[in-house]
Amino acid sequence: MRFLHAIWADIRFQMKQGFYLVYVLITIMYLIILSFLPEDVLSVALPLVVFSDPSVLGLFFIGGIIMLEKVQGVLSVLVVSPLRTIEYLLSKVVSLALVSVLAAFAITGFSQYESVNWLILFLSTVLTSGIFTLCGIMINAGCQTVNQYMIKTIPYMLLFVLPCVTLIGFPYSWVFTIVPSVAALRLMLGAYTGINFYEAIALIVYLTGVNYLFLRWTIRVFENEIIYQE
Amino acid sequence: MVQVINLNFTYKKTRKKAIHEMDFNIHEGEVFGFLGPNGAGKTTTQRLIIGLLRNYTGQIEVMGKERKKWGKEFYEQIGVAFDFPNLYLKLTAKENLQLISAYYKDRIENPDKLLDRVGLLPDKDVRAESFSKGMKMRLNFIRSIMHQPRLMFFDEPTAGLDPVNAHIIKDIILEQKSAGKTVFLTTHNMTVAEQLCDRVAFIVDGQIVVTGSPKDLMIEHGKRRIKVEYKQNGNLFEKEFEMDHLAENKQFTDILKNTDIRTIHSCEATLEDIFIKLTGRNLL
Ligand SMILES: Nc1ncnc2c1ncn2[C@@H]1O[C@H](COP(=O)(O)OP(=O)(O)OP(=O)(O)O)[C@@H](O)[C@H]1O
Ligand SMILES: [Mg+2]
Numbered sequence: 001m002r003f004l005h006a007i008w009a010d011i012r013f014q015m016k017q018g019f020y021l022v023y024v025l026i027t028i029m030y031l032i033i034l035s036f037l038p039e040d041v042l043s044v045a046l047p048l049v050v051f052s053d054p055s056v057l058g059l060f061f062i063g064g065i066i067m068l069e070k071v072q073g074v075l076s077v078l079v080v081s082p083l084r085t086i087e088y089l090l091s092k093v094v095s096l097a098l099v100s101v102l103a104a105f106a107i108t109g110f111s112q113y114e115s116v117n118w119l120i121l122f123l124s125t126v127l128t129s130g131i132f133t134l135c136g137i138m139i140n141a142g143c144q145t146v147n148q149y150m151i152k153t154i155p156y157m158l159l160f161v162l163p164c165v166t167l168i169g170f171p172y173s174w175v176f177t178i179v180p181s182v183a184a185l186r187l188m189l190g191a192y193t194g195i196n197f198y199e200a201i202a203l204i205v206y207l208t209g210v211n212y213l214f215l216r217w218t219i220r221v222f223e224n225e226i227i228y229q230e
Numbered sequence: 231m232v233q234v235i236n237l238n239f240t241y242k243k244t245r246k247k248a249i250h251e252m253d254f255n256i257h258e259g260e261v262f263g264f265l266g267p268n269g270a271g272k273t274t275t276q277r278l279i280i281g282l283l284r285n286y287t288g289q290i291e292v293m294g295k296e297r298k299k300w301g302k303e304f305y306e307q308i309g310v311a312f313d314f315p316n317l318y319l320k321l322t323a324k325e326n327l328q329l330i331s332a333y334y335k336d337r338i339e340n341p342d343k344l345l346d347r348v349g350l351l352p353d354k355d356v357r358a359e360s361f362s363k364g365m366k367m368r369l370n371f372i373r374s375i376m377h378q379p380r381l382m383f384f385d386e387p388t389a390g391l392d393p394v395n396a397h398i399i400k401d402i403i404l405e406q407k408s409a410g411k412t413v414f415l416t417t418h419n420m421t422v423a424e425q426l427c428d429r430v431a432f433i434v435d436g437q438i439v440v441t442g443s444p445k446d447l448m449i450e451h452g453k454r455r456i457k458v459e460y461k462q463n464g465n466l467f468e469k470e471f472e473m474d475h476l477a478e479n480k481q482f483t484d485i486l487k488n489t490d491i492r493t494i495h496s497c498e499a500t501l502e503d504i505f506i507k508l509t510g511r512n513l514l
Contacts, residue, residue, distance in 0.1 A: 002332070002333050005329075005332035005333060006333070009329050009332070012321075012329075013318065013320075013321075016318075016320035016321065017320055072316060072317065072318060072319050073312070073314060073315065073316025073317070074316050074317065074318055076312060076316055077312075077316050077330060077373075078330075078333075079282065080280060080282070080305055080308070080310040081305055081330060081333045081334070082302050082303065082305045082306050082333050082334060082335070083302075083333045084302050227282065228282060228283060228284055229282065229283070230241055230242050230243075230283045230284065230285065
């Protein structure tokens with residue numbers, strides 16, 4: 001019950017702060033750009049655009065959300081309420097994953113790309129969103145201002161985005177799949193270009209594990225940096 | 231309700247020893263006040279009991295259990311109002327209450343009733359961002375009591391409020407007390423402390439220097455004398471007398487009989503006098 005309320009509260013907060021409006025505008029912008037691309041470019045551009053949504057955009061969104069909660073002081077109210085840390089964090093993950101899935105489905109649906117595996121698309125969006133949301137919370141924990149967060153985010157972003165280039169493929173480039181963002185993008189590409197069943201399972205299991213580890217880790221960081229100000 | 235024994239606490243980052251061998255009790259059903267200069271450790275002590283600081287030494291027993299052993303269910307039973315307003319600015323007053331109340335198990339009071347109590351009912355559908363500081367503080371305050379906690383922590387509950395609204399908040403605190411609730415408050419306002427607190431503790435540099443009921447302290451630290459102000463032949467005079475054997479004091483009875491009395495005061499200390507005496511500092 002408490003958890004469901006927390007999710008609903010987050011959705012309302014994001015809506016009222018105008019995050020959904022930004023999402024809708026960005027999605028429309030993407031759709032317009034994609035509509036000008038020829039079919040063969042689209043097959044590469046579409047997954048990349050859809051991937052950037054829960055990852056790069058998600059990282060900035062979660063940063064903004066937590067910063068707003070900090071500035072308004074509501075974080076300190078939640079800390080002295082019965083809401084558990086894990087509920088607080090998971091509700092952020094779920095609410096942002098929800099928007100990402102909606103955006104991913106909207107962009108993919110409207111761009112009239114053939115043969116999409118919607119289940120894989122759904123799972124890869126959720127798993128990607130989870131990883132980046134949790135990372136954003138960890139990066140944000142020690143930050144006092146939006147600028148600080150932006151600057152701190154850039155190296156992490158590079159760390160996650162640069163290895164994705166290896167998906168172009170060269171000998172032993174599969175080794176980079178160990179980087180969670182590469183694994184996530186690999187899975188997402190699979191939703192559009194087809195993927196071996198066992199490879200999909202392996203990636204999903206791996207990404208779920210990463211999400212779980214990140215969650216445990218984020219709980220620790222969050223409690224040490226935000227709850228206990230000692 | 232709260233029992234603190236030999237409490238010590240040092241902030242890790244600054245290595246500042248904020249609390250030094252502190253001992254005190256808060257009884258069930260009383261209003262207990264913490265008074266002291268800025269930086270004395272009032273907020274730190276409250277944060278320790280609330281559970282926002284760890285790594286203390288000594289004991290903090292709250293509602294029959296060591297603080298460290300409580301989990302998050304602890305917060306079902308306590309209410310906290312910080313000294314800065316913390317509201318969802320884009321939500322209305324009522325939405326602010328409803329959002330947080332959803333995290334508590336039960337016993338939630340009717341939000342309209344609470345809003346009405348602090349004069350915010352007409353603004354219940356107004357977003358908190360357009361509230362004045364005093365309105366925010368009042369909303370903040372009722373949010374901390376809406377789940378009917380047994381133990382409440384208020385940090386400067388009347389700061390920034392006009393006298394009428396401060397009065398309403400003080401009344402609510404006294405109502406909570408008569409309902410058997412326990413209140414722990416910090417304030418720099420000596421009048422508030424005197425009006426509300428069953429007992430106060432003066433804290434200086436992380437240590438409690440004196441504890442007692444405001445009345446007892448005022449008498450103890452004052453003079454057993456009275457001061458009479460009177461008018462005689464058109465001139466204003468002032469005279470002090472020992473309180474003992476007043477009725478047999480000829481000079482005093484003469485003044486009573488033959489002059490036009492303006493005021494008579496006993497010379498107990500004010501909490502402000504005691505504060506300055508104990509802390510060696512002026513009120514901040
Ligand atoms: N987060 C913190 N990190 C390090 N030191 C702190 C922190 N918070 C407070 N202190 C220090 O601990 C001491 C006690 O501070 P505290 O906030 O408890 O005082 P206070 O009595 O509440 O003062 P005020 O009347 O200003 O509210 C001060 O010396 C302060 O500098
Ligand atoms: Mg303080």
